[in-house]
Amino acid sequence: MPVPTKPESFMALEAVLLRHHRSPDSLIEILHQSQNLYSYLSDPLLRHVATRLKLPLSRVKGTASFYHLFRFQPPARHRCVVCTGTACQIQGASALIEAMEESLGLQMGDRRGDGWVSLSEVRCLGTCSDAPLVLIDGTVGRQQSSDGLRRWLQELEP
Amino acid sequence: MSVRTLRIDGRDVASGEGTTVLEAARDAGVAIPTLCHLEGLSPVAACRLCLVEIEGSNKLQPACITPVSEGMVVHTATPRLREIRRTVIELLFTEGNHVCAVCVANGHCELQDRAVDVGMDHARLPYRFPDRPVDLSHQRFGLDHNRCILCSRCVRVCDEVEGAHVWDMAWRGEHCRIIAGLDQPWGAVDACTDCGKCVMVCPTGALFHKGDSVAEKHEDPSRLAALLQARRARQEAP
Amino acid sequence: MNGLRCCASAGCLARGSGALIGALETAISRAELGDRIQLRPVGCLGPCSQGPLLALDPDGDLYAGVGPQDAETLVAALARRLHQGSDQATPLEWAPARGERLDLRAPFFQRQRRIVLEHCGLIDPTDLEQAIAVGAYGQLERVLQGWSPERVLTELQRSGLRGRGGAGYPTGLKWATVARMPGARKVVVCNADEGDPGAFMDRAVLEGDPHRVLEGMAIAAYAVGADHGFIYIRAEYALAIERLRLAIDQAVRRGRLGPALFGTGFGFSVELRVGAGAYVCGEETALIASIEGKRGTPRPRPPYPAERGVGGKPTLINNVETLANVAPILREGADWFAAIGTAGSAGTKVFSLTGHVRRGGLVEVPMGTSLTTVVLEMGEGAPEGSAVKAVQTGGPSGGCVPADRLDTPLDYESLQALGTIMGSGGMVVLDQSTDMVALAAYFMAFCREESCGKCVPCRAGTVQLHGLLERILAGSASRADLDQLETLGAMVMDTSLCGLGQSAPKPMLSTLRYFRGDYLARLEAP
Ligand SMILES: Cc1cc2nc3c(=O)[nH]c(=O)nc-3n(C[C@H](O)[C@H](O)[C@H](O)COP(=O)(O)O)c2cc1C
Ligand code: SF4
Ligand code: SF4
Ligand code: FES
Ligand code: FES
Numbered sequence: 001m002p003v004p005t006k007p008e009s010f011m012a013l014e015a016v017l018l019r020h021h022r023s024p025d026s027l028i029e030i031l032h033q034s035q036n037l038y039s040y041l042s043d044p045l046l047r048h049v050a051t052r053l054k055l056p057l058s059r060v061k062g063t064a065s066f067y068h069l070f071r072f073q074p075p076a077r078h079r080c081v082v083c084t085g086t087a088c089q090i091q092g093a094s095a096l097i098e099a100m101e102e103s104l105g106l107q108m109g110d111r112r113g114d115g116w117v118s119l120s121e122v123r124c125l126g127t128c129s130d131a132p133l134v135l136i137d138g139t140v141g142r143q144q145s146s147d148g149l150r151r152w153l154q155e156l157e158p
Numbered sequence: 159m160s161v162r163t164l165r166i167d168g169r170d171v172a173s174g175e176g177t178t179v180l181e182a183a184r185d186a187g188v189a190i191p192t193l194c195h196l197e198g199l200s201p202v203a204a205c206r207l208c209l210v211e212i213e214g215s216n217k218l219q220p221a222c223i224t225p226v227s228e229g230m231v232v233h234t235a236t237p238r239l240r241e242i243r244r245t246v247i248e249l250l251f252t253e254g255n256h257v258c259a260v261c262v263a264n265g266h267c268e269l270q271d272r273a274v275d276v277g278m279d280h281a282r283l284p285y286r287f288p289d290r291p292v293d294l295s296h297q298r299f300g301l302d303h304n305r306c307i308l309c310s311r312c313v314r315v316c317d318e319v320e321g322a323h324v325w326d327m328a329w330r331g332e333h334c335r336i337i338a339g340l341d342q343p344w345g346a347v348d349a350c351t352d353c354g355k356c357v358m359v360c361p362t363g364a365l366f367h368k369g370d371s372v373a374e375k376h377e378d379p380s381r382l383a384a385l386l387q388a389r390r391a392r393q394e395a396p
Numbered sequence: 397m398n399g400l401r402c403c404a405s406a407g408c409l410a411r412g413s414g415a416l417i418g419a420l421e422t423a424i425s426r427a428e429l430g431d432r433i434q435l436r437p438v439g440c441l442g443p444c445s446q447g448p449l450l451a452l453d454p455d456g457d458l459y460a461g462v463g464p465q466d467a468e469t470l471v472a473a474l475a476r477r478l479h480q481g482s483d484q485a486t487p488l489e490w491a492p493a494r495g496e497r498l499d500l501r502a503p504f505f506q507r508q509r510r511i512v513l514e515h516c517g518l519i520d521p522t523d524l525e526q527a528i529a530v531g532a533y534g535q536l537e538r539v540l541q542g543w544s545p546e547r548v549l550t551e552l553q554r555s556g557l558r559g560r561g562g563a564g565y566p567t568g569l570k571w572a573t574v575a576r577m578p579g580a581r582k583v584v585v586c587n588a589d590e591g592d593p594g595a596f597m598d599r600a601v602l603e604g605d606p607h608r609v610l611e612g613m614a615i616a617a618y619a620v621g622a623d624h625g626f627i628y629i630r631a632e633y634a635l636a637i638e639r640l641r642l643a644i645d646q647a648v649r650r651g652r653l654g655p656a657l658f659g660t661g662f663g664f665s666v667e668l669r670v671g672a673g674a675y676v677c678g679e680e681t682a683l684i685a686s687i688e689g690k691r692g693t694p695r696p697r698p699p700y701p702a703e704r705g706v707g708g709k710p711t712l713i714n715n716v717e718t719l720a721n722v723a724p725i726l727r728e729g730a731d732w733f734a735a736i737g738t739a740g741s742a743g744t745k746v747f748s749l750t751g752h753v754r755r756g757g758l759v760e761v762p763m764g765t766s767l768t769t770v771v772l773e774m775g776e777g778a779p780e781g782s783a784v785k786a787v788q789t790g791g792p793s794g795g796c797v798p799a800d801r802l803d804t805p806l807d808y809e810s811l812q813a814l815g816t817i818m819g820s821g822g823m824v825v826l827d828q829s830t831d832m833v834a835l836a837a838y839f840m841a842f843c844r845e846e847s848c849g850k851c852v853p854c855r856a857g858t859v860q861l862h863g864l865l866e867r868i869l870a871g872s873a874s875r876a877d878l879d880q881l882e883t884l885g886a887m888v889m890d891t892s893l894c895g896l897g898q899s900a901p902k903p904m905l906s907t908l909r910y911f912r913g914d915y916l917a918r919l920e921a922p
Binding site (some may be wrong): 011017023024025026027028029031032054062063066067068069070077084085086087088089123124126128129130131140142 | 406407410411443444447581590591593594595596599603631632633668669670673674675686687688690691692693707748750751752756757789791822824826830835838842848854
Binding site for chain 1 (some may be wrong): 311317323324325327328329330337339340342343347349
């Protein structure tokens with residue numbers, strides 16, 4: 001979905017704002033929903049949220065940027081995530097990161113310029129018995145080997 | 159108002175209930191170094207420079223927010239505290255790019271003054287040389303992130319006194335940065351009233367008047383502090 | 397009635413329990429046995445490292461690693477047994493093509509004492525009626541209908557329950573403090589942020605038995621005089637969030653939450669707040685700020701949340717597992733609870749046992765159980781060809797217990813004496829292959845990234861400490877750097893504003909205490 005830029009285009013958010021009584025207390029919930037609806041928090045979107053909640057712009061951006069899960073640019077088409085929680089870390093997360101970086105030609109935390117793929121880490125998915133874990137486009141790879149991971153990455157749609 | 163008697167560095171002090179240890183110490187002529195604190199603004203206790211020892215507790219307490227209590231025995235300048243203050247200042251110096259020789263605030267910088275107070279002549283920790291921008295988009299003022307110590311005084315004065323809330327803290331941890339508006343150039347933020355209060359309260363040369371060159375920033379935050387104090391006293395009066 | 401319980405918690409789901417449940421459903425309906433075999437998706441059954449797990453009733457057998465291709469033969473075997481006449485458990489003549497039947501006499505099962513997890517794995521967490529059938533909201537009803545708030549407070553205090561979120565603060569005392577605060581409107585918060593990497597106890601409870609937590613919150617609310625509650629849960633726990641939303645809805649519709657509960661004047665509503673990826677938001681003042689829609693930065697205490705919390709109101713904050721203990725304590729009595737565990741640490745503790753261990757998963761044991769029992773007996777030690785070097789507890793705020801101290805009992809004070817903490821229950825076993833300096837650097841990197849950035853010692857200190865550790869790892873550090881590491885570590889602990897900074901150096905100092913040689917070996921020759 002193309003991301004709207006004009007305030008009147010954020011109609012889908014109206015129901016969310018009403019449900020939360022346009023209360024500044026619900027800013028984080030509203031940011032979650034905004035990101036779900038429009039895939040990332042663009043400046044026009046943040047401006048719209050700030051206006052509707054009657055909050056200063058810097059307060060909205062300052063809050064959103066505090067939290068890792070909010071994005072300020074469109075998500076990549078393929079999202080590759082390595083778990084670097086303790087259990088995964090001691091059971092080979094570093095090798096998986098290396099394999100990812102090599103195969104994708106990206107550094108941890110980066111997103112390819114053309115928006116094809118991004119590489120990030122998460123600190124524990126809570127299913128540590130299957131360490132080490134990766135997550136590609138929402139699919140969990142458990143007890144992941146580097147070789148298996150390399151094969152998996154080759155199969156990603158261009 | 160009921161009175162509390164306490165001892166600060168061996169001096170007997172009597173203070174009103176609700177006074178902070180910092181205020182009580184100042185009234186007794188004991189100087190405790192501060193950076194994030196500014197009278198009249200809400201306290202945040204973030205710089206940790208004003209930590210003091212209180213007998214009977216092994217946790218250090220920030221004087222800027224700790225209220226006095228009856229019979230309290232406070233030490234403000236033990237060797238342990240001196241060492242801590244020196245380290246705090248070192249952490250701040252190595253975190254940014256503070257080159258006093260070319261700074262507008264040279265000679266009028268609270269960070270520099272505190273460094274002298276605590277006797278920090280060199281850093282034992284490595285300098286980090288971060289890559290930080292300078293924002294010169296505002297007509298009259300500039301912001302040099304290299305000199306920002308993230309005390310948030312500008313954020314608070316703009317919000318609590320001017321009511322414009324141009325500034326806020328953004329991102330987190332070592333990536334923390336002061337932003338204007340939606341992380342825009344300062345000059346592009348409509349909410350700014352050009353009042354200059356943030357420049358006035360900035361303890362370093364991070365916020366400055368554009369015309370100023372080396373050592374020309376003569377802001378005296380205590381002047382504004384007195385103003386804010388008077389304003390708060392008025393607000394609190396019944 | 398014959399029953400099949402299949403774990404539908406995140407761990408087993410990732411191992412294919414969804415497909416297994418689907419295949420069993422199909423097989424049961426094809427055999428037209430829907431009314432004679434009850435299939436239930438349930439919460440965590442324990443040994444997650446062997447999932448997907450499937451339990452058989454009334455036999456009580458537990459199968460591990462069963463795949464969907466086994467569904468047909470299993471249902472056929474059940475059908476044969478049913479045709480032979482009775483539900484009575486004549487042993488089922490069936491063996492899966494893949495996977496195995498687990499030996500329930502193994503210490504992993506025998507050494508457990510399930511109180512918090514008593515119904516986890518038994519009931520379908522999406523079905524309120526099943527929860528009610530095993531007693532959910534029964535203690536809430538009993539309390540509302542005859543107990544004064546004071547009596548609840550006394551009972552909790554006598555039980556000796558201490559907070560399971562890390563610090564071990566006496567729960568009854570905390571409740572009594574909030575109860576004493578003036579103010580008509582108070583708040584109860586359930587801390588479900590579970591940020592310690594390698595820990596998933598709270599996730600398992602929320603996914604497996606969410607109503608137990610809601611009941612605990614409602615009882616707490618009655619005791620302290622609150623009418624509103626929040627559950628603050630981390631966004632990474634998608635399934636737990638879904639289960640909680642459903643559970644809250646169901647409880648409201650069934651009159652277990654909401655106004656005028658059980659025909660009394662007491663009402664209590666619960667709202668879910670989802671985090672957005674910030675470890676520090678598990679700290680209570682940061683959590684409050686986050687609930688209020690702000691940056692999750694901690695503030696100095698006092699004032700404590702009991703005095704001024706969410707929206708300035710007196711607020712009670714408890715961890716998921718703490719609240720999950722409330723109903724059984726009231727049901728069985730404070731004395732019963734106090735008799736379990738040790739004198740100073742009553743009850744049980746849930747641990748997530750992970751890392752270099754043969755059998756990992758979720759275990760609940762009485763406090764005071766030794767690490768030897770949990771790691772070597774229940775977890776069956778390190779994998780073939782290796783040996784346990786240390787056990788990490790308490791995550792980024794904790795430390796290591798070296799192999800020669802595994803006889804230590806798991807209670808708040810004993811662990812503290814060793815330089816670590818009970819923490820929330822993450823227990824990561826480390827074998828000989830683990831580089832302890834790298835582990836210290838790992839935890840420091842974690843704290844560096846998760847520092848909120850408000851106070852100087854934590855924001856800038858963790859960066860410097862991490863840099864020093866990296867230098868040691870690279871072999872380019874000197875003796876002076878090691879001294880610097882220890883001095884700066886102590887300074888950061890002494891001066892930071894909140895618990896994150898105050899404990900950030902702990903994992904490092906703990907490895908320095910027990911594995912100093914690992915550090916010295918890496919220093920540059922002088
Ligand atoms: C940095 C930090 C992170 C924390 N994370 C959690 C957490 O994820 N879950 C939790 O229950 N408590 C966490 N705590 C502890 C809480 O601040 C608080 O003590 C606890 O929720 C109180 O509940 P309890 O008394 O039931 O243990 C954390 C504390 C700190 C300092
Ligand atoms: S710009 Fe100045 S006042 Fe603002 S946070 Fe930085 S140092 Fe403090
Ligand atoms: S100790 Fe760290 S996390 Fe806590 S307030 Fe200070 S900077 Fe923030
Ligand atoms: S450490 Fe990777 S899932 Fe917990
Ligand atoms: S002046 Fe007290 S902490 Fe900064």
